[in-house]
Structure formats: C-alpha cells, structure tokens
Amino acid sequence: MPKAQIKEHASPESALTDWVNNYSDVLYASAVKRVSDEGLAIDLVQETFMAAFQSYGRFEYRSKPKTWLTSILKNKIMDHFRQVYRRKETSIEGDFQMFNEDGTWKTENIPTPWEETHLLDNPEFIDVFDSCVEALPERWASSIRIKYLDSDIKLDDLGVSKANYWKMLERARTQLRNCLEVNWVKPNK
Amino acid sequence: MFSISCKRASELVHKKHNEGLTTKERWRLKIHTGMCSACKTFEKQTDQIEKIVKSRIQKQPSANLEDFKVDTLSKINK
Numbered sequence: 001m002p003k004a005q006i007k008e009h010a011s012p013e014s015a016l017t018d019w020v021n022n023y024s025d026v027l028y029a030s031a032v033k034r035v036s037d038e039g040l041a042i043d044l045v046q047e048t049f050m051a052a053f054q055s056y057g058r059f060e061y062r063s064k065p066k067t068w069l070t071s072i073l074k075n076k077i078m079d080h081f082r083q084v085y086r087r088k089e090t091s092i093e094g095d096f097q098m099f100n101e102d103g104t105w106k107t108e109n110i111p112t113p114w115e116e117t118h119l120l121d122n123p124e125f126i127d128v129f130d131s132c133v134e135a136l137p138e139r140w141a142s143s144i145r146i147k148y149l150d151s152d153i154k155l156d157d158l159g160v161s162k163a164n165y166w167k168m169l170e171r172a173r174t175q176l177r178n179c180l181e182v183n184w185v186k187p188n189k
Numbered sequence: 190m191f192s193i194s195c196k197r198a199s200e201l202v203h204k205k206h207n208e209g210l211t212t213k214e215r216w217r218l219k220i221h222t223g224m225c226s227a228c229k230t231f232e233k234q235t236d237q238i239e240k241i242v243k244s245r246i247q248k249q250p251s252a253n254l255e256d257f258k259v260d261t262l263s264k265i266n267k
Contacts, residue, residue, distance in 0.1 A: 016265045024254045024261075036246050046261050053265050103194025111230040120241060129241060148246045166207040173203065176238055 012056035019065055020049055026066065027073050034077050036145045044080065048073040078157060081146070084139050085160050098174070114185055125184060132179035140172035193217050198228045202235050 009015035027048060031041035051072050052059070059068055098109045105111070119125045133141060143165055146155075155165055193201075201218045204210055210218065222229040 013266055017262055020258050020261050020265070024258050028254055028257075042257055046257070046264075049261050050264065098199070099194075099196040103196035105195050105227055110227045111234060113230050114234060114237075119237070120244060126245070129245065133242070133245065144242055145246060148243050162208070166203070169207055170200075170203040173206070173235060173238055176242070177234060180238070 008061055012053055015056060015065070016049060016053050019052070019069065023066055023069055027069060030070065031073060031077065034145070035080065040080070044073060044076045047076050051076070081142055081158050084142050085158050128184045129176075129180065132176050132183065135179060136172055136175055140168050140175065143168040144172050193221050195221075195225060195228050198222065198225065199231055202228075202232045206235070206239050 009018065024045060027045045028041055031044045032038060035041055035044065048069055052069055059065070098106060100106055116122065116125070119129075133144075136144075146165075147169065155162060198218055198221045201210060201214055204214065205218070218232070222232055
C-alpha cells in the first residue's frame, strides 16, 4: 500500500471543491476566533478560497493545502486589522471630557453604583451590552478583540504603537460604560 | 504626595487593565478609592465591564456553513 499522499487535483475547480468542503469549518473557526464577527469571518474565509483559486498554479503541494489556506487566511485577517487602524478616526466620540479642569468629576459624570450585580446572568442586559459593543467604532472594537482573542497578532505588524493601542482600549471602555449607563442603567432606574 | 486627582485615578484604573500598575501606582489608587466613593464606583464598574467584555468576546459563535460552501463553490465554478 502506498503511503497516504496529499491528493493532487486535475483542475483548480476540483481542488477547490474538495478544499471548500473539507476546510471551511476549520478556517471559519480560526477566523471567527480572531475577528469575533461571524459575517466578517465568513467573508474572510471566502476571500481566502478565492485567492487560493486564483493562485492555484503557484501551489505545488509541497505543503498541505490546509497549511497553505491557513496562511492565506492569516494574511487576510492581518490586512483587515491594518485597514481598520489605518482609517482616520472620523469622530471624536468618546473623547468628551469626563472631568473638570482641576481633575474632579463633572457633576453629570459622577459615577453612581449600578444596582444589579449579576449582570452576566441577565439576558436583557447581555443584549444591551452586545449592541453597545457593536456601536463602537471599528478600530476600538478591534482593539478589544485583539486583547482578548489574539495572542498571535502583534501590534508592530499592525503599525500601531502601544500607547495608541492603550488609548483606544481606554476609549472603548469609556464609550461602553456610557452606552450602558444610557441604555441599561438609566431606563431601569 | 499621596493625593491624586479623580482624573488621574481614572487613568490608573484604565492602566490597570492595559499594561498593569506599578506597586506605587497601585497604592495611590487604593488610597484614593478608599477616600473617594465616586472613583471606587468607577473602578468597580470598569472592572465589571472588562470582565463582561472578556466573557462575551470569547464565546464561540457557531455557524452553519453549508450555504457558505454552496455559495463559494458557485463563485469558483462559474
């Protein structure tokens, strides 16, 4: 019996048919873990297959198709994050001043305790929370995703400095907190 | 020496969740929030948000990819 070999295909179409059927799930899982957005993950995986289809002639079966596809996908994901960070910030949302000149809280911004403590167990709260995350400008949302999802994406690769990245996280948190105050805390008081 | 403004305290709360605090900063924040209930609330809420973000983002959405496969293959085979 010959050793199991990577199957070479008669045509790009037959190769891609095989690959789409066999690797969609694993590529999707990998993409969604990194971008945390189902629609975007689907698009990136599809772009990956299209790119593989177009450059099939250059694939020489020296590596496993899955490895090759994974590396294309990884580039697509990096491109996505790079684009997000290159985009100029169009608004200064979330950059409003919470504090007076002397560093004290502005009266309207003084934090007051939220009454409910087990927020994660409350499905209505989760809906509000998710919509607040969705409402974040994409680059801030990405900064959160990178923090929690992605140990293999390096800030350097994205051309983002640590200081800027931390600023984005700070803004994302501030905006989220304000969104929750307006859409959850106040209506429920 | 020990006293920091609320603005500075809020910056330290964010720093705690970014690169982390030095021992000195940790104490300054602790002393401030010990005296300032607004900042104590702010810290607690920020911690809570951070925790919720983490748990929400790490959930793995599942998807049915059958339609996706059909769609992708139709693009390739057209």
